[in-house]
Amino acid sequence: MLHPMAKARTAAEGTVPPPRAPASEPPAALTVADDPVIALRGAAVRVAGRALWSGVDLCIGAGEFVAVLGPNGVGKSTMIKVLLGMLPAADGEVRVLGARPGQANHRIGYLPQRRSFDPSMRIRGVDVVRLGLDGDRWGIPLWPFGARRRAARRRIEEVIELVGASTYAYRPIGTCSGGEQQRLLIAQALVRRPELLLLDEPLDSLDLPNQSAVTALISRICHQENVAVVMVAHDVNPILHHLDRVLYLAEGGAASGTPEEVITSPTLTRLYGTPVEVLRTSAGRLAVIGQPEAPALHTDRHADRHAVGPAAGGDHAAG
Numbered sequence: 001m002l003h004p005m006a007k008a009r010t011a012a013e014g015t016v017p018p019p020r021a022p023a024s025e026p027p028a029a030l031t032v033a034d035d036p037v038i039a040l041r042g043a044a045v046r047v048a049g050r051a052l053w054s055g056v057d058l059c060i061g062a063g064e065f066v067a068v069l070g071p072n073g074v075g076k077s078t079m080i081k082v083l084l085g086m087l088p089a090a091d092g093e094v095r096v097l098g099a100r101p102g103q104a105n106h107r108i109g110y111l112p113q114r115r116s117f118d119p120s121m122r123i124r125g126v127d128v129v130r131l132g133l134d135g136d137r138w139g140i141p142l143w144p145f146g147a148r149r150r151a152a153r154r155r156i157e158e159v160i161e162l163v164g165a166s167t168y169a170y171r172p173i174g175t176c177s178g179g180e181q182q183r184l185l186i187a188q189a190l191v192r193r194p195e196l197l198l199l200d201e202p203l204d205s206l207d208l209p210n211q212s213a214v215t216a217l218i219s220r221i222c223h224q225e226n227v228a229v230v231m232v233a234h235d236v237n238p239i240l241h242h243l244d245r246v247l248y249l250a251e252g253g254a255a256s257g258t259p260e261e262v263i264t265s266p267t268l269t270r271l272y273g274t275p276v277e278v279l280r281t282s283a284g285r286l287a288v289i290g291q292p293e294a295p296a297l298h299t300d301r302h303a304d305r306h307a308v309g310p311a312a313g314g315d316h317a318a319g
């Protein structure tokens, strides 16, 4: 059995991992924007010898909210790994905060894909948030005494308040609901005042009201604090009205732009190479009809997702 602190360190996965050895510098300056937070040009990735996506062009500025969408197994989480420098791009250029991926990770808040904490987990929410500051250290607190310790405490309280978690942050995190845990993890990702938030399916396992609440929170942080947000999502509908842009990945390529530009029948038909129809319900929800089977097996994590999309096999809520 894992020691409680070892579990807690696992909970601190949001602490951005160290970079891999950098690839060679891009040969020329990017032309996509003057000072983008993220810039990809003709980017491609291979995992275990298999090409996942290629030809990805994307430019994200400060304070922009962008979703990465696409079927299971297409490489959405892999995109986050590439942005963190955990996996090199096989082709093209990738710049993050003006540097090679991995070089500016201390300026990035990262929320990895996960389900939830074990109910027996005794560590408090506030401790999980603190791990965003010093989770990469064992035993000795980063600032044991003095003004820096007080400043760290203030910052932890500030982000807990920002995410609306003050009432339960001092409880064992295992006793918090999924939505409460997710808010505390977002606070952990925010505690170092990142300029970029990378969120891998933060709405996973949340019910619809919590999906809306967490999305509204992320949107507020993004636009008020001028933090660029890249969020991997399975269903675009809960986040649709908050998004500035989407990156849609499919086996046949990638498309980026506003949701209205990208989530259309012609664009998705081109991406999938087969007729796909995008329908908009009277409530404004998008549904993708005729989407081919996902390139990888669905995991049990996604088994309940079909409830949000149309009933038939290859049809899904958009994303």
Ligand SMILES: Nc1ncnc2c1ncn2[C@@H]1O[C@H](COP(=O)(O)OP(=O)(O)OP(=O)(O)O)[C@@H](O)[C@H]1O
Pocket (backbone or CB within 6 Å): 047, 048, 052, 070, 071, 072, 073, 074, 075, 076, 077, 078, 079, 234, 295, 296, 299, 302
């Ligand atoms: N270390 C690895 N070795 C072999 N294959 C891998 C490895 N990591 C990821 N893959 C494969 O790469 C593909 C993309 O994985 P990724 O997790 O990026 O997809 P995803 O779009 O985020 O999927 P989901 O929506 O199911 O979370 C999958 O087919 C996955 O099995």
